[in-house]
Every structure is written in structure tokens, then in C-alpha cells.
Amino acid sequence: xxxxxxxxxxxxxxxxxxxxxxxxxxxxxxxxxxxxxxxxxxxxxxxxxxxxxxxxxxxxxxxxxxxxxxxxxxxxxxxxxxxxxxxxxxxxxxxxxxxxxxxxxxxxxxxxxxxxxxxxxxxxxxxxxxxxxxxxxxxxxxxxxxxxxxxxxxxxxxxxxxxxxxxxxxxxxxxxxxxxxxxxxxxxxxxxxxxxxxxxxxxxxxxx
Numbered sequence: 001x002x003x004x005x006x007x008x009x010x011x012x013x014x015x016x017x018x019x020x021x022x023x024x025x026x027x028x029x030x031x032x033x034x035x036x037x038x039x040x041x042x043x044x045x046x047x048x049x050x051x052x053x054x055x056x057x058x059x060x061x062x063x064x065x066x067x068x069x070x071x072x073x074x075x076x077x078x079x080x081x082x083x084x085x086x087x088x089x090x091x092x093x094x095x096x097x098x099x100x101x102x103x104x105x106x107x108x109x110x111x112x113x114x115x116x117x118x119x120x121x122x123x124x125x126x127x128x129x130x131x132x133x134x135x136x137x138x139x140x141x142x143x144x145x146x147x148x149x150x151x152x153x154x155x156x157x158x159x160x161x162x163x164x165x166x167x168x169x170x171x172x173x174x175x176x177x178x179x180x181x182x183x184x185x186x187x188x189x190x191x192x193x194x195x196x197x198x199x200x201x202x203x204x205x206x207x208x
Contacts, residue, residue: 005190006115009115009168009169009170009188010115010165010168011116011117011118011168011169011170012116012118012169012170012171012172013118013119013155013169013170013171013172013187014108014117014118014119014120014141014171014172014173015054015055015119015120015121015122015151015171015172015173015174015175015178016119016121016123016146017122017174018054018174018193018194019173019192019193020100020101020104020105020108020119020137021094021099021100021101021131022099022101023094023099026090026093026099028047028050028051030089030093031046031047031050031061031086034082038070042065042070045065045069046061046064046069049061049064049065052176053175053177054122054174054177054178055122055151055173055175055176055177055178055180055181056122056150056177057122057123057146057147057148057150058082058083058087058122058124058147059079059080059147059148062074062079062082062083062086063079066078083124087127090123090124090131091130091131094131095130095131095135096135103207103208104208105137107208108137108140108141109140112140116162116164117140117142118141118142118143118145118158119132119145120145120146120154120155120171120181121145121146121151122146122177123146123147124146124147125144125145125146125148125149127146129144132144143158151178151181152180152181152184152185155184155185155187156184156185159185159187166185166187167187169185169188170182170187170189170190171185171188171190172189172190172191172192172205173189173190173191173192174191174194174197175194175197176197178191179197188203189202190203190204190205191203191204191205192205
């Protein structure tokens with residue numbers, strides 16, 4: 001039976017970090033580790049940007065670090081080198097069932113047959129699929145997508161490919177970027193696990 005909060009909803013788009021897995025702190029420390037040879041002040045500026053833009057990909061964040069914070073040019077190839085270093089750390093630390101968000105996973109396990117469930121994340125796509133498989137949740141999602149393609153573009157593409165009515169879809173996320181991806185595509189949005197979103201008078205899930 002469908003959950004009352006998702007009345008008339010057939011498709012749920014899920015963010016991953018902070019919604020399905022308590023991985024935000026691990027992501028923070030990953031940037032610190034990868035950029036340990038740079039001054040703390042500059043790394044802290046990146047962390048501030050990263051934390052304010054949870055739904056953006058690491059590719060955007062590394063480019064921001066070099067171009068906006070350091071004032072240096074960086075090629076796409078160099079961005080990918082930094083992203084690969086970051087991904088290696090993430091794969092070592094996130095294939096861990098103990099940091100899954102229990103109430104979210106329980107909802108997914110109990111309802112994946114009632115809704116089309118799709119992950120759209122700012123995290124690297126190949127990395128994300130490995131993590132989901134390692135923690136034994138991949139089978140609950142019809143599609144799992146991530147960066148480098150932006151989240152809002154994935155939602156647009158999936159709505160078209162799957163012939164999903166925007167009025168029957170919702171995106172659940174923990175950042176303003178998630179909200180913007182939903183609004184861009186004309187679908188509903190529910191905030192989760194972020195007190196700042198809760199204060200913005202948006203639809204919000206206190207618990208599942």
C-alpha cells in the first residue's frame with residue numbers, strides 16, 4: 001500500500017548522500033585528504049562551497065577550487081584526475097552498511113514495489129553503483145545515475161525516456177540543489193535530513 005505522504009505519486013527520485021547514506025561527513029574528509037597539500041584556509045573555502053552545494057558534482061567542485069579559489073586554470077583531464085583520487089577514497093570508506101540511513105532504507109525495502117524508485121545523485125555514477133551494490137540496496141532501484149551529468153539533466157532525461165508524468169513524480173533530497181533540480185523539471189520536492197531546508201517552508205519529511 002502506498003504511503004499517504006506520496007498520494008498520487010508513482011515515481012520517487014532519490015538523492016543519495018544524506019538521504020540514503022550518512023556519507024556527508026565522509027565526503028568532507030575526502031576533500032580534505034585529497035587536497036592536504038594546499039593551505040587549510042583555501043581548503044576550508046572549498047568545504048564551505050561543497051556543503052552549501054551538496055547536490056553538485058565533485059567535477060564542478062574541483063574546478064571551482066582551482067579556478068575560483070586558487071585563481072588557476074585547469075583542464076577537464078586534470079579535473080578528472082582529482083575526481084579519481086577522490087573516488088578512490090570514497091570507495092574505500094563508503095562500502096559500509098553501518099552508515100546507511102536505517103529509516104530510509106526500511107522505507108525503500110518496504111515500498112520499492114509500490115513506486116518506480118530511481119537514484120539521481122551528484123556523486124560519481126560508477127562509484128555510486130559500486131557502493132549501492134556493496135551495501136546490498138542496488139536491487140531496489142530501477143536506475144542509478146550520477147555525475148558527471150548534472151542531476152537536473154538526469155531527471156529531465158529519465159522523465160522523457162520513461163514517459164513519466166511530472167505530476168506523478170517527487171524528488172527527495174537534502175540540499176537546495178536537489179530542490180532546484182525538482183523545480184527545473186516541474187516535479188514535487190520533499191526535503192529530508194537538513195534543518196535549513198525545514199526552515200524554508202518547503203515540503204519536508206521529518207521521518208519516514
